[in-house]
Amino acid sequence: xxxxxxxxxxxxxxxxxxxxxMLPLMGAARRDATLMAVAPSAANAQLLCCGIxxxxxxxxxxxxxxxxANVYQNSHTDKPMLYKVSGVWGNHxxxxxxxxxxxxxxxxxxxxxxxxLTPSLRARVIGVQGLVAIGFLLFILFTSNPFExxxxxxxxxxxxxxxxxxxxLAFHPPMLYLGYxxxxxxxxxxxxxxxxxxxxxxxxRWVRPxxxxxxxxxxxxxxxGSWWAYYELGWGGWWFWDPVENASFMPxxxxxxxxxxxxxxxxxxxxxxxxxxxxxxxxxxxxLGTFLVRSGILTSVHSFAVDPTRGMFVLLLLAAVxxxxxxxxxxxxxxxxxxxxxxxxxxxxxxxxxxLLLTTATATVFLGTLYPLFLEVVxxxxxxxxxxxxxxxxxxxxxxxxAAMAVGPLLAWKRADxxxxxxxxxxxxxxxxxxxxxxxxxxxxxxxxxxLGIAMALWLILGTLVEVAERIAxxxxxxxxxxxxxxxxxxxxxGLTLGHVGCGLAILGMTGSLWTTEVxxxxxxxxxxxxxxxxxxxxxxxxxxxxxxLSEQGTFTVMRDNAVVWVLKPEKRRFDSPPMVTTxxxxxxxxxxxxxxxxxxxxxxxGARAASDRWGVxxxxxxxxxxxxxxxxxMVIGGLVSLSDRRFRIGAPTRRAVPAGTATGAPAE
Amino acid sequence: xxxxxxxxMAVLVLALIGIGTATALTLTAFEDNxxxxxxxxxxxxxxxxxxxxxxxxxxxxxxxxxxxADGVTVTFRVTDTVTSLPVRYTGVLPDLFRExxxxxxxxxxxxxxxxxxxxxxxxxxxxxxxxxxDALKAAGQFKPEPPALPRERP
Numbered sequence: 142x143x144x145x146x147x148x149x150x151x152x153x154x155x156x157x158x159x160x161x162x163m164l165p166l167m168g169a170a171r172r173d174a175t176l177m178a179v180a181p182s183a184a185n186a187q188l189l190c191c192g193i194x195x196x197x198x199x200x201x202x203x204x205x206x207x208x209x210a211n212v213y214q215n216s217h218t219d220k221p222m223l224y225k226v227s228g229v230w231g232n233h234x235x236x237x238x239x240x241x242x243x244x245x246x247x248x249x250x251x252x253x254x255x256x257x258l259t260p261s262l263r264a265r266v267i268g269v270q271g272l273v274a275i276g277f278l279l280f281i282l283f284t285s286n287p288f289e290x291x292x293x294x295x296x297x298x299x300x301x302x303x304x305x306x307x308x309x310l311a312f313h314p315p316m317l318y319l320g321y322x323x324x325x326x327x328x329x330x331x332x333x334x335x336x337x338x339x340x341x342x343x344x345x346r347w348v349r350p351x352x353x354x355x356x357x358x359x360x361x362x363x364x365x366g367s368w369w370a371y372y373e374l375g376w377g378g379w380w381f382w383d384p385v386e387n388a389s390f391m392p393x394x395x396x397x398x399x400x401x402x403x404x405x406x407x408x409x410x411x412x413x414x415x416x417x418x419x420x421x422x423x424x425x426x427x428x429l430g431t432f433l434v435r436s437g438i439l440t441s442v443h444s445f446a447v448d449p450t451r452g453m454f455v456l457l458l459l460a461a462v463x464x465x466x467x468x469x470x471x472x473x474x475x476x477x478x479x480x481x482x483x484x485x486x487x488x489x490x491x492x493x494x495x496x497l498l499l500t501t502a503t504a505t506v507f508l509g510t511l512y513p514l515f516l517e518v519v520x521x522x523x524x525x526x527x528x529x530x531x532x533x534x535x536x537x538x539x540x541x542x543x544a545a546m547a548v549g550p551l552l553a554w555k556r557a558d559x560x561x562x563x564x565x566x567x568x569x570x571x572x573x574x575x576x577x578x579x580x581x582x583x584x585x586x587x588x589x590x591x592x593l594g595i596a597m598a599l600w601l602i603l604g605t606l607v608e609v610a611e612r613i614a615x616x617x618x619x620x621x622x623x624x625x626x627x628x629x630x631x632x633x634x635x636g637l638t639l640g641h642v643g644c645g646l647a648i649l650g651m652t653g654s655l656w657t658t659e660v661x662x663x664x665x666x667x668x669x670x671x672x673x674x675x676x677x678x679x680x681x682x683x684x685x686x687x688x689x690x691l692s693e694q695g696t697f698t699v700m701r702d703n704a705v706v707w708v709l710k711p712e713k714r715r716f717d718s719p720p721m722v723t724t725x726x727x728x729x730x731x732x733x734x735x736x737x738x739x740x741x742x743x744x745x746x747x748g749a750r751a752a753s754d755r756w757g758v759x760x761x762x763x764x765x766x767x768x769x770x771x772x773x774x775x776m777v778i779g780g781l782v783s784l785s786d787r788r789f790r791i792g793a794p795t796r797r798a799v800p801a802g803t804a805t806g807a808p809a810e
Numbered sequence: 811x812x813x814x815x816x817x818x819m820a821v822l823v824l825a826l827i828g829i830g831t832a833t834a835l836t837l838t839a840f841e842d843n844x845x846x847x848x849x850x851x852x853x854x855x856x857x858x859x860x861x862x863x864x865x866x867x868x869x870x871x872x873x874x875x876x877x878x879a880d881g882v883t884v885t886f887r888v889t890d891t892v893t894s895l896p897v898r899y900t901g902v903l904p905d906l907f908r909e910x911x912x913x914x915x916x917x918x919x920x921x922x923x924x925x926x927x928x929x930x931x932x933x934x935x936x937x938x939x940x941x942x943x944d945a946l947k948a949a950g951q952f953k954p955e956p957p958a959l960p961r962e963r964p
Contacts, residue, residue, distance in 0.1 A: 484817070485820040497828045498828065500828075501829065501831070505835065508836055512840075523846065524844045524847065525845045526843060526845070527916075529842070530840065530843035534832065538832065661901050663880060721905070722906070739902060744877050744881040755881045757881060758902075759901070
């Protein structure tokens with residue numbers, strides 16, 4: 142009954158979406174205030190319908206209603222409550238429900254907070270959001286209905302893939318989706334702006350918070366996914382340049398470009414067409430990411446079984462969005478008024494450079510990810526493009542980008558003095574050169590990229606801090622003045638600092654992982670292995686019963702100078718349903734390194750006695766790796782702090798037609 | 811208007827430099843880093859040169875998995891049901907590695923033995939790598955398993 146209610150709510154949502162898109166768009170075209178006024182209420186109704194559908198599915202999961210096929214396939218009564226709930230979006234159908242509910246939420250939010258937008262722009266944004274929702278609702282209703290019933294109802298469910306029963310992955314998909322769907326809203330803003338034929342600073346000020354929010358969520362989502370791969374898969378790696386990873390990384394790269402170009406539109410009224418194009422392409426890449434993951438057309442190390450017919454539908458949706466968006470862009474963009482002028486050496490110039498490099502980087506990742514598909518279609522054989530390709534193309538593009546990242550914030554708008562900026566950075570230059578030379582000297586014959594990575598990280602972190610120090614006149618004014626200035630810095634400036642420093646910290650972590658030491662060997666109980674100054678003793682393996690799994694737990698005593706430091710217990714878990722084995726690495730995280738132990742297979746050769754069992758063991762010493770996640774956290778905080786900037790709360794600068802003082806309301810949550 | 815033109819030129823030149831660099835990087839990177847996929851039959855038929863990195867895919871032959879004396883080196887045979895090829899791998903095998911199941915390994919040939927540097931993992935016991943399915947189909951042996959209840963990545 143509840144499931145049918147959910148299904149019914151979804152169908153209703155489809156009709157509401159039709160109303161939400163058609164009436165406001167027609168109203169905006171005809172300047173009909175009554176029709177335009179439908180938009181916010183339709184968006185609320187849409188949220189209500191999708192919310193009911195989501196609640197109904199969650200209810201089915203929580204109560205383990207196995208007469209619903211989706212619940213039967215992905216849940217089990219023995220599963221802990223957290224994973225019963227996360228099971229709702231831990232599968233294709235449920236994740237789409239999450240997608241539409243977030244999309245409806247964002248659409249409704251434009252209605253709630255968008256009182257200061259011109260009525261026609263608001264109506265159009267909500268209308269376009271409705272159009273995209275129609276596509277997704279049709280997709281759900283025709284190819285992936287989560288409310289399908291099974292008759293007779295099974296007694297027990299099949300359980301969720303054990304790899305997904307993990308806190309990191311419980312929140313990875315919602316974060317990623319909040320990011321993707323956030324870019325659907327910037328897409329709607331872009332399309333609405335093109336329809337309006339008018340893009341100005343006010344438009345940019347409305348779009349920016351959404352880009353920021355989407356970017357912060359996407360950053361968090363990617364970091365969670367990478368963290369999960371790091372500790373759950375037990376390979377000691379955190380990024381594999383795998384198609385599935387690239388699928389979420391491409392919208393992030395382009396979204397980062399959009400984040401920066403929108404600043405130029407807001408502050409200087411320039412780069413408008415480019416920003417609109419970026420908004421369209423970023424959402425297109427979000428859809429492409431979904432398509433790549435859903436269709437399973439690419440072989441990935443993270444492969445799950447998939448259904449190709451669904452891929453077809455996403456491809457059609459992608460074609461409609463990209464085709465429609467770009468056609469409209471080609472038609473309307475030339476009518477947009479060109480904006481402010483600037484010299485190549487200026488803050489704008491720096492941001493243009495940022496955009497060029499990020500877009501180029503996106504293009505190389507795109508090429509590497511889709512080339513195998515292309516080659517297969519033209520009959521050129523089956524290939525895969527591995528990490529060496531991405532390292533060879535991506536890193537060289539990041540070097541100038543990072544170099545510019547420290548200088549850019551020091552440049553003035555319109556026309557800047559590059560010599561002056563570099564003079565202010567002389568100390569940073571000295572430390573950077575000194576630091577990388579020191580690394581080069583201390584680590585002779587080590588990884589070639591290491592000194593470069595360290596130089597990039599030092600340059601970026603210190604350069605960014607110099608910019609803050611100048612802003613607050615550190616050491617030039619009394620400490621109390623500096624402190625007061627620091628507290629009173631605009632939140633957007635703090636966001637910039639945190640974002641860039643976070644990026645620098647992440648680079649430091651990635652560079653550190655070049656020095657990873659790996660040991661693979663078979664160990665008998667009592668054997669001792671040395672790793673990075675530690676003596677690691679294998680004490681044996683014992684069986685342990687968990688909530689829904691049986692575990693073989695190894696005990697390792699980590700000693701330094703004959704004193705016990707830690708006891709680590711990596712596991713192999715055999716889940717009851719579905720019957721699958723997973724590896725639980727034991728990771729001891731210190732600020733500057735991780736000690737990472739994985740229990741492999743026992744060596745049970747014929748004739749060997751059980752007591753003499755040797756176990757395959759992998760050990761890693763991973764220097765600096767914790768900095769990767771730390772950097773990501775700092776970046777996300779930077780995004781959120783920037784989002785809380787006063788000017789977004791106070792609202793957009795008023796448009797010429799609107800009398801001053803009426804512009805209130807905040808665009809973001 | 812002169813300023814606007816100059817500004818455009820600057821952006822255009824920068825963009826061209828960017829695209830040029832990216833193309834150059836991509837082309838050089840592609841040359842060395844494309845990893846081809848072969849089934850055992852292809853490997854024999856096409857005489858893949860030694861030391862050339864490629865991906866080998868097929869089924870792990872029943873009864874072929876043997877652990878060597880050092881405890882961490884494993885040998886097994888990968889078959890497409892027509893031809894099979896010996897594989898050697900040092901390291902811990904992925905959790906879902908089993909005899910009779912599909913496998914994809916990356917590495918190169920050394921004296922007739924495929925030395926794997928990586929054995930690719932799967933996250934799902936219902937998953938059959940697409941390449942392996944196609945390779946088996948090409949060998950005329952693929953019985954599509956009923957993909958009745960696929961489980962998916964969120």
